[in-house]
Amino acid sequence: MQKRKTLENRDPLLQAVATRIRALREGKGIAQEVFAYEAGIDRSYYGGIERGKYSPTAINLAKIAVALDVEVGELFPGREELVVLLTSHN
Amino acid sequence: MQKRKTLENRDPLLQAVATRIRALREGKGIAQEVFAYEAGIDRSYYGGIERGKYSPTAINLAKIAVALDVEVGELFPGREELVVLLTSHN
DNA sequence: CTGTGACTCTTAGTCCGTA
DNA sequence: CTACGGACTAAGAGTCACA
Numbered sequence: 001m002q003k004r005k006t007l008e009n010r011d012p013l014l015q016a017v018a019t020r021i022r023a024l025r026e027g028k029g030i031a032q033e034v035f036a037y038e039a040g041i042d043r044s045y046y047g048g049i050e051r052g053k054y055s056p057t058a059i060n061l062a063k064i065a066v067a068l069d070v071e072v073g074e075l076f077p078g079r080e081e082l083v084v085l086l087t088s089h090n
Numbered sequence: 091m092q093k094r095k096t097l098e099n100r101d102p103l104l105q106a107v108a109t110r111i112r113a114l115r116e117g118k119g120i121a122q123e124v125f126a127y128e129a130g131i132d133r134s135y136y137g138g139i140e141r142g143k144y145s146p147t148a149i150n151l152a153k154i155a156v157a158l159d160v161e162v163g164e165l166f167p168g169r170e171e172l173v174v175l176l177t178s179h180n
Numbered sequence: 181c182t183g184t185g186a187c188t189c190t191t192a193g194t195c196c197g198t199a
Numbered sequence: 200c201t202a203c204g205g206a207c208t209a210a211g212a213g214t215c216a217c218a
Binding site for chain 2: 011013014017055056057058059060061062063065066069070071072073074075076078079082083085086
């Protein structure tokens, strides 16, 4: 995938997405544990997503967006920012 | 992941995303080969995405959206349709 | 120009447990 | 309630060759 080191993923794009997801979940005042269950994904893995550790697939992004009751697009930064995030590193 | 059959991915959500991506690319009148190169991903792998074979990760979705010059959200169906697609199968 | 099979390697994703 | 680690399985990432 993103030829990355096995430990500690610090991809800025993932961090941006992670932060948005966490903010939306906390906005609903619901715990990771409960939210992950509702979204139908593992709590441990979901926690990793909020920490920017994983690059969730289209299907899981859709599950999360639905559970958060928002559009998938709201989980990502805008086009302009994406360009920066994608070119700022690898 | 999606506790699904090992061969032939026919997830309706992936098909929906795949169709949108293909339509957008063709709208630009550009070949898979050229587009994949611009997006920085392998031609063969990219072809698989357009066939709904893979559930691309957040990072690849971002690369594709940027190359298509659209928002990531435009690659996904709206919330209402997502609910249907996510519950219509597994 | 695109679809696929085959293959290798890495990561997504699950499950358990502990601080 | 959240972070994180280990162990493991399934699937994505990436490349080639050929129809």
